[in-house]
Amino acid sequence: MKDEITREERVAGLKGMGCSRKRVEDARFTQGKGNYVDDIKLPGMLHGDFVRSPYAHARVKSINIDAAMALPGVVAVLTAKDLEPLNLHWMPTLAGDKQMVLADGKVLFQGQEVAFVVASDRYIAADAVELVEVDYEELEVLVDPFKSLESDVVLREDLDPKAPGAHGPxxxxNHIFTWEVGEEVATNQVIDNAEVVAESEMYYHRTHPCPLETCGSVASMDKVNGKLTVYGTFQAPHVVRTVASLLSGIEEHNIRVVSPDIGGGFGNKVGVYPGYICSIVASIVTGVPVKWVEDRMENLMSTAFARDYWMKGKISATKEGKITGLHCHVTADHGAFDACADPTKFPAGFMNICTGSYDIPVAYLGVDGVYTNKAPGGVSYRCSFRVTEAVYFIERMIEVLAIELNMDAAELRRINFIRKEQFPYTAALGWEYDSGDYHTAWDKVLKAVDYDGLRVEQAERVQAFKRGETRKLMGIGLSFFTEIVGAGPVKNCDILGMGMFDSCEIRIHPTGSAVARLGTISQGQGHATTFAQILATEIGLSAESITIEEGDTDTAPYGLGTYGSRSTPVAGAAAAMAGRKIRAKAQMIAAYLLEVHDNDVEFDVDRFVVKGAPERFKTMKEIAYAAYNQAIPGLEPGLEAVSYYDPPNMTYPFGAYVCVMDIDVDTGVPEIRRFYALDDCGTRINPMVIEGQIHGGLTEALAVALGQEIAYDDMGNVKTGTLMDFFLPTAWEVPNYETDFTVTPSPHHPIGAKGVGESPHVGGVPCFSNAVQDAFRPFGNRHTNMPHDHWRIWQTANDLGLHG
Amino acid sequence: MIPAAFEYYRPTDMEGVIALLQEHGDDARVIAGGHSLIPMMKLRMAEVPHLIDLQAIEGLSGITVADGTISIGAMTTQHDIINSASLAAAAPIMKEAALQIADPQVRYMGTVGGNVANGDPGNDMPGLMQCLNAKFHLTGPDGDRAVDARDFYEAAYMTEREGEEVLTAVSFAAPVGGYAYEKQKRKIGDYATAAAAVQISKADGKVAAASIAMTNLSDTPVWSQTAGAALVGADCGEAAVKAAVTAMLSDIDPTEDNRGPVAFKRHAAGIVLGRAIARAWSRA
Incomplete structure (x- = not known):
């Protein structure tokens, strides 16, 4: 039979890797037909709401629930006393600490959960919250981690002050842990004897991922069959199932956890929150489903802050600018409980990637975690664990060193980049970078923006400013970042003991379509689109014929979920490996059908062909059908595969960004004139989805750099609890981004992909910040802290004497 | 973010509104677009057991320009302001200011009456109305009366309006000369860090008259007579603008908040005002 269509057309028909396939999810999202947690309505469902502490630190002397219980429609009001017999008044955190589910004797941050009201109606629950009477005795508040470390006030009375914590003495x-990596003595020796040393202290402010959908859960305990179903905003549904089983004593096979559509996660939905526990307990107590969904203020005040790192750095170099050593110390404000969402062995995440993209011979990192009267959290907001902090640190240190050397910051980066031939490269603080070509990326970006021309223009602007002809300065923000994503490997990385592998299970149906289920869960990344593309290329069936399912623990294989840009590096690899198992069996079926030896056929796009005789072939559709209707000697019927993938290493995406900004020194208003972003995420699965991820990550980077913060006053009151004050950029505030790419595949990943969702955030924050700081460099600025909102920019100008 | 229970009323005439206000006193509030009141109710910072919706009352919205006088019904939305050709011709500052209020979704609902009557120091229309020397028309149990915008505001959320009165319209003489509404804000939807409304008329190359008001720099809008007077007779050069700014700065009283400390706000206020004057003068 002569083939009517060309090979090119067959490739295009697959909609496999490399094509900008439109997102299959968007049909429902753009029509308002998503199915989020708050859309779930079960028969007889009750509604929960929290009584929260107005104080940042207080003893809870008494809780009177009588008036609330008297309100018609109120079914229960749970306090710590009610959870204690179940041993659920406290819960373990991901960081080896424990956290109150409901206030047990005292409260430690404003907005802390004190009592959980359950009522027949969401409005009645809210009314009942007002009727719960709590008698507080205010205690001294500690919001400054440095003061906390010197204070006699004991925040955590539940902990033995002399006993070691989860990470040592x-x-x-009020101290949680000390974590040290690298060679401190050797580093200090190098720095002490260096020709040039630059130092800087910088505060990476507390902020919040603020996904559009807040956190919530619906728990339904079926007392007849003993099965608990929990729908929730979970970035790691299988881990939630395991934790729920360990905490509740319900056997894991009797727990079903479902993550439905999730409206953004960005790390906010990795942790386990009191609301989840309370909805589960309330359903067990009442025997009917119980829903809890937090509102925006609750989300900003109580679930999952990010950053809050006080960083102190020293960097040394030769007079020519070759970096010789790096010293970093972090005082990490973890709030009231250490609930950081990091792999178990990494109490400061992957902060030890802080040597960045540079060949630095010796380095040291020390991190001290501290308790304060702030909300717990410490999640990785659109980044792999603490990588945003690490990259911000090194990209600021580079700028400060450039000032010290009186050198161009782009050139300083160039002469210190890890060279292409050095990969795989083992950094001073331990990580093995898989692949990279930094110089090529850097030169491409600098050429694209006419970097030299920008510097000339900037110098002219400074002169014009000094002559009084303009009140606007020009800043050129540079950043070069290396991400570290795709946790595992299992030998290094676990969450509560669960190794960080991931999984994919594929079933090919007889008519040549398929369903694939993975252990990850999309929160907007577009997995249903892109994983189908990986499989289409691997197994030769069109992506349009492959359904991707995630998030239901009753059907999906065990996986560690989606965060830290791990879905493509880990689950994407599992998909490719499972696809190859399908293909291996398909090859045997094809050979049987074509009456040749297995090795005499080869895979070609969507079929197996007899080598040397391309007119003799069997399409994957034909093979799928044969798998179910032919008795093939030596082969089981059916065409299915499963793969659990433990990555041999992380992947290391990188990128080069330039931001050009004009700053009005009188109003402090910055205008972003240009933003150029080159990303190298290895093999590119869907360029359109990548571009969308980059736009999103850059916009959240803009937010963090230019205004987004969770600020507290001295009494521990949250000053930025609504979107009026917490900066969430709209289309109006966002510039036009120019995107570009290079492709340096990961050598150890089955398809060479590295992950991209978080790179733009990691690289974007220092780029925006450096642009602001660069504008003031000619007037003596070395470092000013983010967020660079109007008044802080104005303050910088004022401090530099630019207001006359 | 769930309000306490309230009774909802939708009377069809003003007599019905006033009767409800008389019956329930401080427990009743009228609602226009709801974009200030409803968030306050959802935060339970405002408890309103009896909420009286003005949507069903005829004759409360609309813009008329006649005999040099502009009259705007209280229920006229910011969107209506932006899209009124006659208003844009007679008082272009209204459109320029309304375009800087919140975002299109809010402007479809938010009304002029609600904006001026609520007494929120962050709202843009009160300062603008003072700049235009508008009159606010009130209806109550004792009939109708008019209050000058410049006399209306006593303190944050405290106004000359009695509890049983409803603000039904604003009116002002069509302004002459150049205009500008200049606003600095952190983002779309934000209240002003500083905003200035300026009208300047010109004769023989000099300022004939000037009216200047600023927003969100005190617990009420600030119309500064001395700031306007500082420009009159001058050519709007650097010295005159500086004098006007100095006069305004002695009339404002900003407080520190998340937008920044007092020193920044005072500096920004001066810059914003200077720019507004320059733009208004260029149009005079």
Missing amino acids: RKHH
């Missing part, structure tokens, strides 16, 4: 009753 504690120096003080």
